Amino acid sequence: MSTCSLERPAPPTTAExxxxxxxxKLINHDDIxxxxxxxxxxHARDKVRAALEGRADPEKIDDAILVTDEIVGNAFQHGGGPVSLSLDIYEQGAAVRVSDHGTDTCAVPPVPFNPSADLDAGGLIDVARAAENGHGMYLxxxxxxAMTTEEADxxxxxxxxxxFAISGDRPDPAPRHQQDSPRSGTARPTHRPPQSAARQPRTDR
Structure with missing residues (x-):
């Protein structure tokens, strides 16, 4: 397991x-x-959508789906493949965890060398361009x-x-743990990605 340098201190814990x-408080937990x-x-996108539908604004759900897609895609490219996804629903938000075979807990999220290369002609972040430039995890x-990394076995x-505030339209189940078997911080951006780009995952694996 790699260690973080003085320039890149250990990431905060999820609990922090x-x-x-x-x-x-945690109100629901699923393992996939x-x-x-x-x-x-x-598969991961569908699970996140189903878990958050009726609980948050559509825009927030779209953000969570896009972020999940990028994390799972990054696990394919750099982490030896995704192992599992866990979804935690809290009173005021959600947590998405994607486990892979990578060992560098200080490498995520990377800071792009040239963030301006990800902007479209209107000065907005182009999701597809960011992914092509290797900046999907930064996006x-x-x-x-918030994002962080943790060591795993x-x-x-x-x-x-x-x-985000959990919607009252959907009843909150008692805390539970599901097993689903048989694969797809910094501040928020000043300019959100265009709707047409932000809602389209970079690949369909």
Whole structure:
């Protein structure tokens, strides 16, 4: 397991971020196995959408889906493949955790070398261009309320937190733990990605 340098200190723990951003009590937890799936990104997107539907504004749900897609995609490209996805619903938000086989807990989220290369002609962040430039995880860190990484038995877990008021339209179930088997911080961006780009995942794995 790699260690963080003085220039890149150890990331905050998930518990610290949950307290900092006031997510409140855990009200629901699901574990989803992403191994050996032909389209893990699509599977992960569907699970996040289903978990948040009726609980948050559509824009917040879209952000969570896009961030999840980027994290799972990054696990494919740099983390030896995704292992699992876990979804935690809190009183005032949600947490998405994606585990992979990578070992560098200080590498996520990376800061792009040239962020301006990700802007479109109107000065807005182009999601597809950011992904092509290798900056998809940086974009994810802008859309999420906070991100961090944790060591795991098999590698690492990338965690994205989203702070929002849970809608009262859907009853809150008692805390539970589900197992689903058989694969797809910094401040928020000043300019949100265009609707047409932000709502389209970079790949469909």
């Amino acid at each position: 971020l949950i307290g900092k951003h006031g997510l409140g 196995n992403l191994t050996n799936l032909t389209r893990p990104q699509a 994810a860190s802008l859309l999420a309320t 098999h590698g690492k877990t990338v965690v994205a937190l989203f702070a």
